[in-house]
Amino acid sequence: MKIESRPLSSAEDGSTRNLIARSILENGPSSASTLAQRLSITPSGVRRHLDRLVADGILSARQPYAGLSRGRGRPSKLFLISEQGHENFKHSYDDLALAALRFMSAEVNENLVHSFAKSRAEDIERKAAPILAESTDKNEALAQFFTEIGYASTIQPRALGDELCQHHCPIAHVATAFPQLCETETEAISHLLGTHVQRLATIAHGDGVCTTFIPTLQTKTNKRKVLA
Secondary structure, three states: OOOOOOOOOOOHHHHHHHHHHHHHHHOOOHHHHHHHHHHHHHHHHHHHHHHHHHHHEEEEEEOOOOOOOOOOOOOOOEEEOOHEEEHOOOOOOHHHHHHHHHHHHHHHHHHHHHHHHHHHHHHHHHHHHHHOOOOOHHHHHHHHHHHHOOOOOEEEEOOOOOEEEEEOOOOOOHHHHHHHHHHHHHHHHHHHHOOOOOEOOOEEEEEEEEEEEEEEEOOOOOOOOOOO
16 A cells, blocks of 8 residues: 655645545545545544644534444544535536526525426436446435535435435535525425435535435345444
8 A cells, every 4th residue: 555655845735635625525524544544544644634724714624423432532523514615616606507596596586496496306316316227226326426526425325215425515604695595496306206205314404414314225135334
C-alpha cells in the first residue's frame, strides 16, 4: 500500500485536501484513521490536512454519537462537510434558478412553485424507474442513480430497513428557500420503491447528510447484513 510520506508541493497539498474533502462528501462523516486507510495516506498527514480544512471552514468536527462509540479511550473525532464545504462543490442550479422561483412565488402564486417541484420529481421518477426495474436491489440502484445525478448517495443497512444517505445535494441552496423540492423528491423516492419512506434529515435544513429511511418490505428477498 502506497503511503504519502514525502513533503508535498502547494499544488499537491491542495489536491490532497480536495481528495480528503470529496471522500468525506461521498462516504459521510469519517475519522482521521478511517480516511488514512481509505486514501492510503499516513494518519499524521491526514490530520494535518484535516486541521487546514477545518480552519478554512470546509469541514467541521464533532464527537461520534454515544451509541456508536465503542471500546476504551477517547472516541475518534468525526469530520464532516460544513455548509461552506457543500457550497464549494458545484451546484446544478445557480442563483438564477433561485431568483426565478422567488419571482414565480411572489408574482404568480405558491401553487406554481409546487407544480414546478412536482414536475421535477416526476422527471426523477421517469428517469429512475427503468433502472430500478432491471435491478434486484432497488435501494442500491436508486442510490447509484442519485449519485450519477450529483447526490453522492449510499445505502446504510439498519435493523428495520435501509437509510438512503445523500452526502451532497446539488440543489441545497434552492431547497433551503423552497422545501417543496425536498418534499416532492421524497414522494418520488416512495413511488419508485413502492413503500412509505421517511425523511430524517436534509442538508437544506442544516444537517450534514440528507437521510431517508426505507423500511424493509415483507416481500423483500435480498437479505442484507445489518449494521450492529
